[in-house]
Amino acid sequence: IAVLVIACNRPSVKRCVDLLFRNRPSTTYYPIIVSQDCGDQKTAEVLNGYGDRIKYLQFNPSPAGGLSGYHKIARHYKWALDQVFNVLNYETVIIVEDDLDVAADFFSYFQATRHLMEKDKSIWCVSAWNDNGRKELTMSPGTERLYRSDFFPGLGWMLTKNLWQEIGPKWPPAYWDDWMREPARRQNRVCIRPEISRTRTFGRIGVSQGQFFDKYLKHININTGKVDFMSKDLSYLEKENYNSEFLETVNSSPVITFSQLLAETGPKDDIVRIKYKTEGSFVRIARRLGLMTDFKAGIPRTAYKGIVSFTYKNKWVHLVPSSAR
Template sequence: MIRKRSSLILCGTFLFITWNAILVLLLWSRPPPSQPGELAGDQGEAVVQPTSDVVADVLRMVDTFEVELERQKKILLQILSQRSLWEPSNRNRPKVVSRPPVIPILVIACNRVTVRRCLDKLLEHRPSAELHPIIVSQDCGHAETAEVIRSYGSKVTHLKQPDLSDIAVRPEHKKFQGYYKISRHYHWALNQVFKTLSYSSVVVVEDDLEVAPDFFEYFRAMHPLLKSDPSLWCASAWNDNGRDGYVDPGKADLLYRTDFFPGLGWMLLSELWEELEPKWPASFWDDWMRQPEQRRNRACIRPEISRTLTFGRQGVSLGQFYDKYLKYIKLNSEFVPFTKLDLSYLKEETYRVNFEKEVYSAPVVTYEDVKQGQLKGLGPFRLQYSSKDSFKVMAKHLGIMEDLKSGVPRAGYRGVVSFISKGRRIYLAPPPGWTQYDPTWS
């Protein structure tokens, strides 16, 4: 805008000078007045009239033209000296304020009327309806659940998955029909968010999740990390080993990188959906996400203390892990101002170096010492495993989740699982020099 205004000023100045030059020539061509020496022109200036001596007239004309040009030059300099007054200064120019990102919450629902508990907590803790629209995508066509969702009126957007038909599956997968429908629903719902509604990010929760008071604050802080770090592909509110007694209650602000896709309240960007959507699986979408072909050595961010809690024992998984692990997950109650914290320690190179240094400088202890609570000192301590079986045995007896997906332990980073046991920080870790996961460890 300033450059355009300067061009207009210079153009106007040029036209002004040109017009005055033409005026001089026109005055020379005018017939002489009745009284020689009479003043002529609108400004009362004396104009020299032509005579019969052509050479003398030309010379006098040149002199007059030079005088006029000098006068116009002075006018031009005055105009340029005042230009700064015509243009707004940088100090007074309005600052360009970037708008905060809109991060919608996508609630995947089916036939649980208890979706009300999920929605009530989301609405209770939501800091802004404009920045966090809530979209409920419902499958199954369950009338009672639909009525609960409708009761929220304009507070939520209610989408209905149109295809409720059964899916043709192999005979041995007939009992897994529900997993096929869930995968189809996720595909449709994420397409609605990214392609129909054109959002650039989303946080996905299911209808059996309750969120913590700083759930929204956490994901607002995660958004710039995902945007700036290509080694990250998601952020999750969930710690698979986040049971009470297995996390440090004084470390509510502690975050980790993890190679395991946690789900259960997770954020992704539209760029990731563009990558995943063409090859989205027909079933078991979460385990598919944990395969190396999808993960591509990228990590997720996860908290020490979970920002979601599942209350849905009944579902297609028939309560798998719920009674033993999930219902004991500790939900964070302390509000952490994540958007005001320095989270640069989560950048890939910085995090890896610092994490490995802490893990492998910790003293090695035995399983018996950990199990019996006979550790000396405050910790942390390192407990080493060397095979899939040794990992599973120690994890099972220490009370953390023992299953692996494509060789990656739950909540693990570079093979290391961090947890609290009897008040001490334990790193269940592979030997030094770890390089990669073994997908056969499943």
């Protein structure tokens, strides 16, 4: 499994790469490739300093005036993934942006879920990121709980050569992550994501102007324990098992109101659900709890079949569309 670091003009990419080296269990099984756009000299000096410990790629596109940052990012992703899959001939790659920290069990997580992708073709990606991974909305560090999600999270994610052969030729000129979330792309496939993120972003300054960073991203909790995912049975994440076990757990849990959750009244069960009727009612609840409120292609972040799961005061809470059983 190759690790592709997407770099531009942050000399602090050193923090990202050094953590990958520190947590990497094998130099041969996880080669590190860094692809740099922008031509920033200070960043290039940092990357050249690694010598042959990394494969250093430099993207030098022909000048094109007027391109936004989002257009440049999409163009760089396309070129870098073409290099990794079509030139270097890797079968699987984990993409890491240059402003990400990785957890101690980052590689264990991806190695174990790679086997899951091979077995279950309804899984098209694995992400290390939980969009709602604030400390107060997740279980204690070290948890091994993973989810299926209809929402593409990014921020440390794995894809295969087969998927790239499908989507690479159609790659968009900008906003590639929202493009990935479109129904025509996703085709009812899912990503695996963790309860507690295995990545954390430290890059406030970027093309998004820090808009999400201050409100959400800087509060995301990264796992501090170390789970040996290779020793875990992850078959519960396969489509048939998950659809019976997870959905049964959710649908058999007592329904409570949002007010009961806040006041800690009502059923004392450890697993509860709250129903929402519309996108607006979801947003109102999410805003009060500190969950991310936006929908992309009609799907709230982290959701599976419209269900957004999180932990609140030691309860496992599921926000469920009222159309669900």
